[in-house]
Amino acid sequence: NLIDPNAPDFGPVMRRIAHKHVSLGIKSYEYPIVGHHLMWAIGDVLGEAVTPEIAAAWDEVYWLFGCQLIAEEAKLYALGGTDPERPWRKYRVVERLDESPEIFSLILAPVEGKTPEHHTGQYVAIAVDLPSGERQPRQYTISSGPRGDSLRVTIKRVRGVGGAPDGQVSNWLGDNAKPGAVLDVSQPCGDLILDESDGPLVLVSAGIGITPIAAIVEDLSRRQPDRQVRIFHADTSHRNHALYAHLRRQVLAMGDAKAQNWYEEDAESAPTLHPALPGYMDLSDIQIPSDATVFMCGPLPFMRATRRALLDKGISAERIHYEVFGPDLWAQNPDSAEDAG
Ligand SMILES: Cc1cc2nc3c(=O)[nH]c(=O)nc-3n(C[C@H](O)[C@H](O)[C@H](O)COP(=O)(O)OP(=O)(O)OC[C@H]3O[C@@H](n4cnc5c(N)ncnc54)[C@H](O)[C@@H]3O)c2cc1C
Incomplete structure (x- = not known):
């Protein structure tokens, strides 16, 4: 963004980091300490290549970014009613x-x-x-x-x-x-949150990635029980499908919610509402409303494959939201990030 005004907006990445920092209780006075050691490390690794001008440029970039984070984090602490000195x-x-x-x-x-x-x-x-x-x-x-x-x-x-x-x-x-x-x-943090619209929703998860999806379904079943919701989940087996009983109850209580599960083992005998499919999730034969908003959570390779399948089905990239259970290597460019495992 600093050298290319057409580069993707850095704001969403910065805000996602600020949420993580607040959950960890990071304080504004820790930024000079990190900055000092980061500058030392840059000098140590790059040696004489770090001229005074280059060092000053790195320092400036660090503080441009640091000041934005400090301001955003102060806002999040204030909204959460948290004293950063006592974040727990x-x-x-x-x-x-x-x-x-x-x-x-x-x-x-x-x-x-x-x-x-x-x-x-x-x-x-x-x-x-x-x-x-x-x-x-x-x-x-x-x-x-x-x-x-x-x-x-x-x-x-x-x-x-x-x-x-x-x-x-x-x-x-x-x-x-x-x-x-x-x-x-900590105080609750995170920017992957349920939208306030009433348009169709597609919820996609794998394994323990079910957790934000379960939260969304519980909330919808109370506040928007007639919203159109399609839930797609992949797991190793029905036995390992966490929170299944809650989701089943909530789906049954909703007017237009349907769930489809994929299991690597025992799909044929799984007692799901709709027959489970064997193997990995495959959305190619599944109908998805093209104006749906998508939330997904799971391992990065799973999300990359799912995102591609959704794009092929005509869902626009801006409608696909995701949470990563680790460093967000996807944040700037979901098409190019390396797998986090
Ligand atoms: C926003 C967010 C939400 C999350 N939500 C959930 C959730 O709802 N439920 C959930 O279960 N998790 C969730 N997670 C993941 C969770 O935060 C932890 O990352 C997870 O529980 C692992 O933490 P740990 O301390 O048990 O593992 P760690 O001790 O951090 O180990 C992580 C991995 O590193 C490996 N490792 C450790 N030391 C070495 C070594 N020396 N050499 C090689 N490998 C090594 C371990 O084998 C392990 O696979 C979420 C993460 C994020 C960022």
């Missing part, structure tokens, strides 16, 4: 539900005061103190619609592959977040 609020686990062998839901209620309002589709960060003494925060989507007295998160235990260690926070929560446990939780 205590929540008690009031209920725990095992959704599948590796996925569990936690119903969380603030220890003091009211549950903050949130937009459907947002997430919170949960910070835990690990046995190593490290403190680690991770983001988890609020998988319920606005309920007033509590919020639900649905978490998959991340297993290490090929000798890598198991995920730290998901497994710590899996082992320790039992009813009565008290957790440090």
Whole structure:
């Protein structure tokens, strides 16, 4: 944007980062510290190539970006009623539900005061103190619609592959977040939120990417039960399909909601409302309203394939919204980002 006025608008990327920062409790006075060490690292790696002019240019870009983030984050903290010096609020686990062998839901209620309002589709960060003494925060989507007295998160235990260690926070929560446990939780954040229109909606997810979709369906079933909604979900098996029973109840209660699932195993015997299809999601024979707004969430390769299928069906790119459960490598250019795995 600085050198090419026709480059894609950087605003949405900046706002997405600001939401992540606020969920992590980043403070304005941390920017000079990061800037100082970033400039040192640039000098260390590039050596004499970093002339005083180049160093000054990098410094200027850092602060152009940093000042925008600081302002946006101040706004988000103020809107959330959060003092950035105390970004974590205590929540008690009031209920725990095992959704599948590796996925569990936690119903969380603030220890003091009211549950903050949130937009459907947002997430919170949960910070835990690990046995190593490290403190680690991770983001988890609020998988319920606005309920007033509590919020639900649905978490998959991340297993290490090929000798890598198991995920730290998901497994710590899996082992320790039992009813009565008290957790440090951030204010709700995130810019993938349910629109306020009444046009057709297409919700696409894979695996644990069901969480924002479940929140949207719960909200719609209460506020817009007659909105046209098509729900497409892919999973390894029906047994691993988290939140299925809730979604089924809500779909049945809605006037024009239909769901189609794909399972890699046991599709034929899955007791779904509409017969499940075997294998990976394939939208080629599925009818999708061309004026639909799409929300999707799942692994990046899944979302890239789905986005291509939707574009082929005539859905415009601006109507396709997505959440990534990791660094958003898609933010600037969904066609070129490398897979995050
Ligand atoms: C906006 C957002 C919303 C999210 N919503 C949800 C949600 O609703 N539900 C949900 O379950 N998750 C969600 N996530 C993902 C979640 O935040 C965590 O990333 C996830 O739980 C893994 O965290 P962890 O601490 O368990 O794993 P980590 O400890 O962070 O490990 C991550 C991966 O790195 C690998 N790894 C670790 N160390 C090494 C090493 N030395 N060498 C090689 N590999 C290594 C691990 O095996 C693992 O695969 C969301 C993420 C974002 C950004």
